[in-house]
Amino acid sequence: MGTKQQITERIAGILRESKLSVTETRTKILELFMKSNGALEHSDFEKLAGQSFDRVTVYRTLQTFLDKGIIHKIPTTDTSVRYALCKSECSEHHHHDHHIHFKCEECGNTICLDETDVPQIQLPKGYAAHNVEVVVSGVCKSCK
Amino acid sequence: MGTKQQITERIAGILRESKLSVTETRTKILELFMKSNGALEHSDFEKLAGQSFDRVTVYRTLQTFLDKGIIHKIPTTDTSVRYALCKSECSEHHHHDHHIHFKCEECGNTICLDETDVPQIQLPKGYAAHNVEVVVSGVCKSCK
DNA sequence: GTAAATTTGCAACAATGTTGCAAAATAAAA
DNA sequence: TTTTATTTTGCAACATTGTTGCAAATTTAC
Numbered sequence: 001m002g003t004k005q006q007i008t009e010r011i012a013g014i015l016r017e018s019k020l021s022v023t024e025t026r027t028k029i030l031e032l033f034m035k036s037n038g039a040l041e042h043s044d045f046e047k048l049a050g051q052s053f054d055r056v057t058v059y060r061t062l063q064t065f066l067d068k069g070i071i072h073k074i075p076t077t078d079t080s081v082r083y084a085l086c087k088s089e090c091s092e093h094h095h096h097d098h099h100i101h102f103k104c105e106e107c108g109n110t111i112c113l114d115e116t117d118v119p120q121i122q123l124p125k126g127y128a129a130h131n132v133e134v135v136v137s138g139v140c141k142s143c144k
Numbered sequence: 145m146g147t148k149q150q151i152t153e154r155i156a157g158i159l160r161e162s163k164l165s166v167t168e169t170r171t172k173i174l175e176l177f178m179k180s181n182g183a184l185e186h187s188d189f190e191k192l193a194g195q196s197f198d199r200v201t202v203y204r205t206l207q208t209f210l211d212k213g214i215i216h217k218i219p220t221t222d223t224s225v226r227y228a229l230c231k232s233e234c235s236e237h238h239h240h241d242h243h244i245h246f247k248c249e250e251c252g253n254t255i256c257l258d259e260t261d262v263p264q265i266q267l268p269k270g271y272a273a274h275n276v277e278v279v280v281s282g283v284c285k286s287c288k
Numbered sequence: 289g290t291a292a293a294t295t296t297g298c299a300a301c302a303a304t305g306t307t308g309c310a311a312a313a314t315a316a317a318a
Numbered sequence: 319t320t321t322t323a324t325t326t327t328g329c330a331a332c333a334t335t336g337t338t339g340c341a342a343a344t345t346t347a348c
Contacts, residue, residue, distance in 0.1 A: 021294060021345050042335080054297050059336065061295095075219035075279055079304080079335080113271075119263035123277065126285035127246060127257075134265065135219055135277045138205060141270035165325060186304080198328050203305065205326095223304085223335080257292050 007031065018068040025057050030070075039082040039101070041108035074101050074110055075133050084112050100134040106143035110135075129140050153173065162212040169197060173205050174214075174229075175188050183226040183245070185256035214245050217246050228256050244268055244278040250287035253281075 002010070011030045012022045020026065033040060034046050040048075045058045062083060065071040074082040084101075100118055103110045118132045145192065146154070150224045155174045169228040176192050177184060184192075190204045206227060209215040228245075242262050247254045262276050 023295065023345070026294075034233065043163065043171075049216075055335085056298085056337080057296055073221040075277070077217040077219045077225070077226060077277075079201045079223045081221070081223055084206075090210070100265065102267070105274065113268060113270060116265065120258065121244065121280055123280065124257060124259060124281075124285075125283060126288060128288065129280045129283045130249065131284040133219070133221075133279045133281075135272045136265055136267065136271075137275045137277075138271060140174040143269075144270055144274065167314070167326065169327075199304085200306080200329085201327055 007034065014070060018070060020064065020068065026061055026064075027054060028053075028060050029058070029065075033071065033083075033085045037111065039084040039112070041080045041082045043080075074112075075135055082110055084110070085112065100136060101139060103135060103137040104139055104140035104143055106139055109140065111140070151178065158214060162214060164208065164212065169201050170195075170205055170208075173202070173209075177215065177227075177229045181255065183228040183256070185224045185226045187224075218252035221278055226254055228254070231258065244280060246284060247279060247281040248287055249281055250283055253284065255284070 005081055008027065011027050011034075014107060015022045025065045029045060032045060036048070038043075042062070043141075046052055046055070059091055062071065064090065066083075067075065069086055072086050074084055076082055098118055099112050099114045100116050101110055103115050113136075118134050121129065121132055152175075153170065154245060155171050158174065159166045161169055171183075172190060173277055180188075186202060187208070190196055190199070192199055206215065210217065210227075213230055215227045216230050218228060219229070243258045244254050244260050245254055246257050257280075262278050265273065265276055267273055
């Protein structure tokens with residue numbers, strides 16, 4: 001994954017590409033996403049960071065990242081909202097979120113299965129599909 | 145769909161099958177589900193009913209219906225939780241939620257496409273799938 | 289280094305979800 | 319049908335989560 005220094009550089013690059021100021025909070029939140037290798041929900045940021053972020057700042061930062069296509073949301077059946085890093089093909093104007101999500105019932109982690117494409121769905125006549133979200137739940141590799 | 149009388153009878157039947165007391169609130173909430181032909185979220189109940197339910201009662205009623213397999217949740221990317229009626233094959237111990245959900249971007253409605261099966265997903269090695277949720281968003285029949 | 293623009297943190301608020309408990313409604317028993 | 323036991327409801331109080339305005343601090347551009 002590279003040295004601390006390299007990661008910080010990479011993060012600064014991502015932010016500049018999206019025309020965002022490189023701030024401490026944004027850098028730390030992106031770091032958490034890179035380290036976590038899974039989806040994070042709002043409450044994770046205040047815990048994981050060790051230090052405490054301001055709640056409002058986290059909300060605003062996540063919204064900004066969403067707007068710029070740096071992260072995407074993952075559907076859940078509860079009230080939590082989960083976010084994950086987008087791959088490089090995503091941009092502010094075009095989201096290629098063509099992978100499925102896997103939620104492990106053991107460890108609770110949600111991860112993006114980037115190699116697994118979402119299937120074609122044959123809808124009834126009269127329906128037009130713009131986006132397909134797939135969330136599989138079960139037991140993940142590590143918990144098996 | 146039958147007369148008001150018939151519907152009330154059918155609802156009472158559903159409740160008794162699940163060993164639940166037949167109460168006014170439960171009956172009205174099930175009526176709303178049957179009328180709506182789509183998914184409902186919590187705030188809908190207080191609005192749709194004309195009268196106002198107690199918030200706590202609605203929460204508890206929905207939780208009870210979930211436990212008994214009368215309704216199921218639908219994943220969303222926001223903090224709202226959406227519920228829809230289960231078909232007859234569902235029970236307290238076994239959920240056959242093998243249909244996909246469609247969310248219309250025009251009217252905002254979410255409906256169950258009961259005829260459309262959930263596709264088989266080929267997961268990477270080491271992952272075991274227990275449940276697959278599919279939510280398609282786009283434009284529905286009525287809004288086209 | 290200074291000025292302009294952006295971001296942050298606080299305070300205050302709004303919305304949503306939860307728990308305990310007494311009153312009311314429903315079901316079961318007599 | 320009336321009485322008793324069980325379940326459900328509604329209220330109050332609280333906890334959690336998300337939002338907005340604005341002044342202070344930070345970052346960027348000059």
